Amino acid sequence: MGNTVPELKSxxxxxxxxxxxxxxxxxxxxxHWDSRFVLFLFELEKYCKTHNxxxxxxxxxxATQGLLKQASAFPVRESGQKNKHELPFLAQLGQDxxxxxxxxxxxxxxxxxxxxxxxxxxxxxxxxxxxxLWLVMQDCGPKALPIVTLISLLVGLxxxxxGAMQLKMFxxxxxxxxxxxxxxxxxxxxxxxxxxxAGRTGAAFASQLGSMQVNEEIDALKTLGISPVDxxxxxxxxxxxxxxxxxxxxxxxxxxxxxLMVCVTLLDISVVExxxxxxxxxxxxxxxxxxxxxxxxxxxxxxxxxxxGMQCGRSSSSVGDAATDAVVAGIVSIVVADAxxxxxxxxxxx
Amino acid sequence: xxxxxxEVKDLTMAYDDFIIQQQLNFSIHKGDIFIxxxxxxxxxxxxxxxxxxxxxxxxxxxxYQNKNLWQISEQQRKKIMRANGVMYQSxxxxxxxxxxxxxxxxxxxxxDLPAEEIKGLAYLKxxxxxxxxxxxxxxxxxxxxxxxxxxxxxxxxxxxxxxxxDEPSAGLDPESAKLLDDLILSxxxxxxxxxxxxxxxxxSLFAIGTDSIFLDPITKTMIAQGAPKKLLxxxxxxxxxxxxxxxxx
Numbered sequence: 204m205g206n207t208v209p210e211l212k213s214x215x216x217x218x219x220x221x222x223x224x225x226x227x228x229x230x231x232x233x234x235h236w237d238s239r240f241v242l243f244l245f246e247l248e249k250y251c252k253t254h255n256x257x258x259x260x261x262x263x264x265x266a267t268q269g270l271l272k273q274a275s276a277f278p279v280r281e282s283g284q285k286n287k288h289e290l291p292f293l294a295q296l297g298q299d300x301x302x303x304x305x306x307x308x309x310x311x312x313x314x315x316x317x318x319x320x321x322x323x324x325x326x327x328x329x330x331x332x333x334x335x336l337w338l339v340m341q342d343c344g345p346k347a348l349p350i351v352t353l354i355s356l357l358v359g360l361x362x363x364x365x366g367a368m369q370l371k372m373f374x375x376x377x378x379x380x381x382x383x384x385x386x387x388x389x390x391x392x393x394x395x396x397x398x399x400x401a402g403r404t405g406a407a408f409a410s411q412l413g414s415m416q417v418n419e420e421i422d423a424l425k426t427l428g429i430s431p432v433d434x435x436x437x438x439x440x441x442x443x444x445x446x447x448x449x450x451x452x453x454x455x456x457x458x459x460x461x462x463l464m465v466c467v468t469l470l471d472i473s474v475v476e477x478x479x480x481x482x483x484x485x486x487x488x489x490x491x492x493x494x495x496x497x498x499x500x501x502x503x504x505x506x507x508x509x510x511x512g513m514q515c516g517r518s519s520s521s522v523g524d525a526a527t528d529a530v531v532a533g534i535v536s537i538v539v540a541d542a543x544x545x546x547x548x549x550x551x552x553x
Numbered sequence: 554x555x556x557x558x559x560e561v562k563d564l565t566m567a568y569d570d571f572i573i574q575q576q577l578n579f580s581i582h583k584g585d586i587f588i589x590x591x592x593x594x595x596x597x598x599x600x601x602x603x604x605x606x607x608x609x610x611x612x613x614x615x616x617y618q619n620k621n622l623w624q625i626s627e628q629q630r631k632k633i634m635r636a637n638g639v640m641y642q643s644x645x646x647x648x649x650x651x652x653x654x655x656x657x658x659x660x661x662x663x664x665d666l667p668a669e670e671i672k673g674l675a676y677l678k679x680x681x682x683x684x685x686x687x688x689x690x691x692x693x694x695x696x697x698x699x700x701x702x703x704x705x706x707x708x709x710x711x712x713x714x715x716x717x718x719d720e721p722s723a724g725l726d727p728e729s730a731k732l733l734d735d736l737i738l739s740x741x742x743x744x745x746x747x748x749x750x751x752x753x754x755x756x757s758l759f760a761i762g763t764d765s766i767f768l769d770p771i772t773k774t775m776i777a778q779g780a781p782k783k784l785l786x787x788x789x790x791x792x793x794x795x796x797x798x799x800x801x802x
Contacts (some may be wrong), residue, residue, distance in 0.1 A: 330662055335649065419645035423707075426605050426639050427659050428631040 208243045215250055226256050230263030241270045248275075313432075313510050317440065320432045324441075329433040339442035343404040347450060350403065351396055355387070355454035358395055359461025362386050367470055376470045380480035383462030388489040389548075392455035394541055397500035400447060401533030405508035408439050409529035412512025413522035421513070431513065440505035447501035448494045455493060492553055496544050500537050507532035555582035557618075558715060558747045559604065564613035566599050573599050576774050577613070579766050581715075586741055586748045588758045588781060591768035592796065597751045598642070600768070601719055604749065606634055635663060638708030642719040644700035646692035652679060652703050653688035659710045678706040682736060698729040705736065715747045716740065722754040734760050755799065759785075767793050 218226070228244075244260065244267065251258040260268065290298065323329040366382040412435060415421050424431045459481060466472040511529040515521050547553075557580045564577040573596035581587045589597050602608045603615065606622055615622045617633050625633075639645075646655050656675040660666060666674070679685055682702040692700055701721065708716055718737070722730035734757050741748055741761075752758055758765065758781050765784065767777040769792055777784055777793045785797045 338649075415648070418643055418648070419641040420647050422602075422605075422607055423639065423641060423645040423647070425607060426634055426637060427662070427711075428635045429658075429662055 208240050211243055211246050211250075214247065218250070218254075218256070224256060225259070226251060227259045227261055228263070229261050230267070231261070233263065233267075236264070236267065238270075241267055241274070244271055245274055309514065310510060313513065314506065316430075316432045317436060317506065320430060320437050323433060324437060329437055330429055331434050331438050336438040336441055339439050340446055342407075343400060343442055344446035344449065347399065347403060347446075348453070350399055351450050351454050352457055354395055354399055355392065355457040356461040358391050359383055359387060359458030359463075360465055361461075362391065362458070363462035363465035367465060371470070376466070377472060377476065377480050379462060379466055379470065380472075380477050381484035384459055384481040384485045385489060387455045387458030387462075388485055388493050390493070390541070390545070392458055393451045393493045393497040393500060394537065396447060396450045396454045397497060397504060397537045398534055400443065400450070400501075401504045401507070401537060402530055404443065405504045405529045405533040406526040408505065408508030409511040409515070409525040410522050412509060413515030413525040414519075416513065416515045417517055417519065417522060436505070436509040436513070439509055440502060443501035443505040444498055445501075447497045447504070451493055451497035452490070455490065488553065492548055496541060499540055499544070503536040503540060504533045507536060555584060557581070558583045558585075559749075560616040560619075561604075562614045562616070564600075564603065564615065565611045566596055566603055566608075567611035572611070572773055574768055574773055574775070575612075577766075577768075579775065579778060581747060581749060582764070583747050584741070584745050586737070586750065586761050586763045588762040588765035589749065589751045589768065590753055590758055590765055590781070590796070592753065592770055595768040595770035597753075597768060598719055601717060601749070601751050605637065605639060605717065606630055635711065636714045637717060638711065638713030638715070639717045640701065640704045640708045640719065640721060642723060644692065644697075644704035646700060646703055646707065648692050651689050651691055652684065652695075652706075655692070655703065656707050656710045659707070663711060674710070678709050679703070681709065681740075682706045683732075698725050701725065701729075701733065702736070705733075709740070712744070713746065715749065718748070718750040718752070720752055720754075721750060722752060722757045727756075730754065730757060731760075733757075737761055753796075755797065767796070 244263075248258055248271065250256075260271075289295075320329055362383045363379050366379045367376060370376050370378050370382075412421070415435070421431045421435075424434055462481075463474065463477050466477050467474055508529040511525040511532065515525040559581040561577050561579050565575040566573040566577075577600070589600055591597055599608070603610055606615075609623060614624075620629070620633065622630060622633070646652070647658070650658065653672070653675045656678050657671045660671045660674060664671070676685065676688065679688060682705050684699060684702055684706065687695060687699065687703070692703070695703065705718075705721075716737075721733050721737070725733065737748060737750070738761055740746055748761075750758070750761065762781040765777075765779065765781050766775045767784070767790075768774075769776045771792075776790050777788050779788070781797065784793055788794060788797075
């Protein structure tokens with residue numbers, strides 16, 4: 204049969220042509236062999252069985268025979284092959300809709316549980332440790348300052364640059380201060396901090412709770428009758444509700460500082476001029492509008508992070524998936540909520 | 554006749570449409586060390602989750618001292634569950650808490666004891682499992698065997714009526730496994746606690762088990778019931794015999 208393993212297809216083709224009832228293979232001169240050879244024999248044996256050909260393996264090394272025997276020793280699970288066949292379009296659509304329905308149901312259940320927990324908190328009956336709250340607050344507040352500083356300073360710079368290009372054409376450079384001030388206070392400050400927190404803290408929440416799920420720590424809480432939502436979700440949510448507005452305010456100031464740097468260096472506007480213009484453009488409502496947004500974003504980031512964590516499966520790869528889901532869900536919900544709030548502000552003239 | 558502590562009637566366990574085990578009928582008596590055994594993937598741990606009310610049965614009923622677990626209010630169910638101590642396979646210690654805090658948490662939650670006394674109780678429970686001196690350690694800082702023992706100390710925190718063990722000897726060296734077996738026996742001996750152990754570790758199940766059921770993944774139901782030693786001597790089912798007589802010449 205040659206020096207190397209012959210191709211199974213060509214052997215089968217020849218066998219088909221011959222229409223034989225018995226096949227003797229002589230293995231006396233077999234030199235070096237490996238699993239590929241055993242696979243060849245295994246497939247050949249299968250073919251012979253289905254075509255009623257008697258296969259005799261003569262003088263083959265005992266090891267090959269042993270491996271062959273072992274490979275056919277276990278019964279093949281009939282329904283074992285996972286259903287890989289593609290469903291028809293409508294069935295697939297239906298299945299996706301069912302999955303979506305189930306996910307929505309779990310999400311709403313979770314939100315409901317969080318509401319009940321918050322009520323318990325208001326009545327002073329929720330069980331969580333204050334130390335946990337302080338730790339999470341420290342983690343998602345002061346520790347996030349460096350990245351918030353960098354990002355919001357740059358966002359302020361970018362806004363000022365874009366504005367300066369356009370406004371310069373009309374000689375209205377001074378209005379860059381209005382653009383940056385309003386842009387940061389009403390929109391970008393809240394949104395950028397929320398997005399940073401979704402990537403930083405939301406993902407951390409999801410992976411913390413996810414690994415607790417893998418480790419059965421959440422089961423241990425449940426069997427003791429301690430609500431995991433009270434114990435784990437509440438402190439995280441409270442921490443973000445408190446810290447995100449503070450970070451947002453800080454980001455607003457940093458953004459304005461970024462705008463100031465551009466104006467002073469490129470547009471020959473003095474520091475005092477810029478600050479007076481900014482002060483004239485902004486009033487307290489603008490900051491409040493941003494702060495309300497950021498509190499809501501805080502809830503959204505915490506909810507999406509904790510929900511993904513609590514729903515995590517029991518393997519380490521699902522912890523990674525949970526973190527990804529948390530960030531995606533967090534960012535999408537932030538942007539949708541921001542758009543909605545902006546429209547609402549517009550309607551109520553806030 | 555010993556009092557029945559937990560009774561399982563016609564229990565079917567399933568994940569969506571996939572049936573894990575069906576028609577399980579058995580009783581766990583007070584003071585027994587009840588073993589749930591069977592090969593990998595037969596649904597031992599899932600049965601444990603059902604007994605702990607972490608998962609609702611697809612069919613059938615579970616009674617705790619004649620109270621149907623899923624026909625009582627959630628509050629009552631929680632109260633029943635609070636009388637259970639569980640040692641999870643991995644210990645499941647809360648990773649952000651020290652060993653002492655792990656044991657103190659249920660005590661703080663469910664008793665009005667002063668902080669000093671809670672500290673003392675946590676010390677006592679750690680002493681029972683030989684972990685005095687590790688009060689301030691976090692779970693990540695101790696070995697696997699110690700985590701299991703700390704898990705047992707936490708399970709003992711509220712002086713439970715029933716103790717559940719999920720594969721207590723998995724991942725332990727023979728010496729530590731023996732130590733844990735002795736601990737289980739001494740707890741049962743001194744406190745009279747009902748103990749349910751999920752395991753497939755033969756030395757362990759012969760050493761401690763007074764009653765058992767055998768779950769079969771092929772027929773998807775229990776195929777034997779009785780004391781493990783008695784099953785080895787008398788059970789005629791070849792699957793059970795093969796399982797129990799591994800290594801016995």
